[in-house]
Amino acid sequence: MRLSEVQKIKNISSKDFLKNHLNRAKPIILEDFVDPKSPAFQKWNYQYFKEIAGNQKINIYGSEIESLDRVASKPIGQSTFSEYLDLIVSTPTENRLFLFNLLNIKPELKDDIHYNDVTNGKILKWLPFMFFGGEGSITRNHVDIDMSHVFITQFQGIKKI
Known part of the structure; x- marks a missing residue:
């Protein structure tokens, strides 16, 4: 198993999220996912x-x-x-x-x-x-x-x- 660090991201566009993370099954931490x-x-x-x-x-x-x-x-x-x-x-x-x-x-x-x-x-x-x-x-x-x-x-x- 190869482990890699999970990237933390703010202000990602829907287009970038879908293309670079969801469609590639690549996890990320969305620091602004829920409004505080x-x-x-x-x-x-x-x-x-x-x-x-x-x-x-x-x-x-x-x-x-x-x-x-x-x-x-x-x-x-x-x-x-x-x-x-x-x-x-x-x-x-x-x-x-x-x-x-x-x-x-x-x-x-x-x-x-x-x-x-x-x-x-x-x-x-x-x-x-x-x-x-x-x-x-x-x-x-x-x-x-x-x-x-x-x-x-x-x-x-x-x-x-």
């Missing part, structure tokens, strides 16, 4: 999510080490979203959520993010997901089967990629 004045930066925190969707039943997933030969692992249990958020705040855990789409449950949350759509509407409007995982949770290296070209915006904590 977006309401999400003021509103979105675990307490707010518990208030708007805390009673939502969710599937909990564990370590993926046991499921390396499968597309996805099976859930190890269920809880409410609120209970899960309490867990990841209180202790390191491998437990994580998989394809839990808070933006489908509360579509109005999409209005809280103002972003520079460098895809010209090709991807971002139809693929909104939020992922949650506590300290110690990992997802194995993979390619999304839907070729979704993930755009990650980190709101809390640290993520290593």
Whole structure:
């Protein structure tokens, strides 16, 4: 495997992004992808999510080490979203959520993010997901089967990629 440094870019045009990055499957860090004045930066925190969707039943997933030969692992249990958020705040855990789409449950949350759509509407409007995982949770290296070209915006904590 050849690793290379990922370029950080500001003010990239849609044309340049599509030609030089998306079409070539070359990752970049878009430093101005989400507007820092977006309401999400003021509103979105675990307490707010518990208030708007805390009673939502969710599937909990564990370590993926046991499921390396499968597309996805099976859930190890269920809880409410609120209970899960309490867990990841209180202790390191491998437990994580998989394809839990808070933006489908509360579509109005999409209005809280103002972003520079460098895809010209090709991807971002139809693929909104939020992922949650506590300290110690990992997802194995993979390619999304839907070729979704993930755009990650980190709101809390640290993520290593």
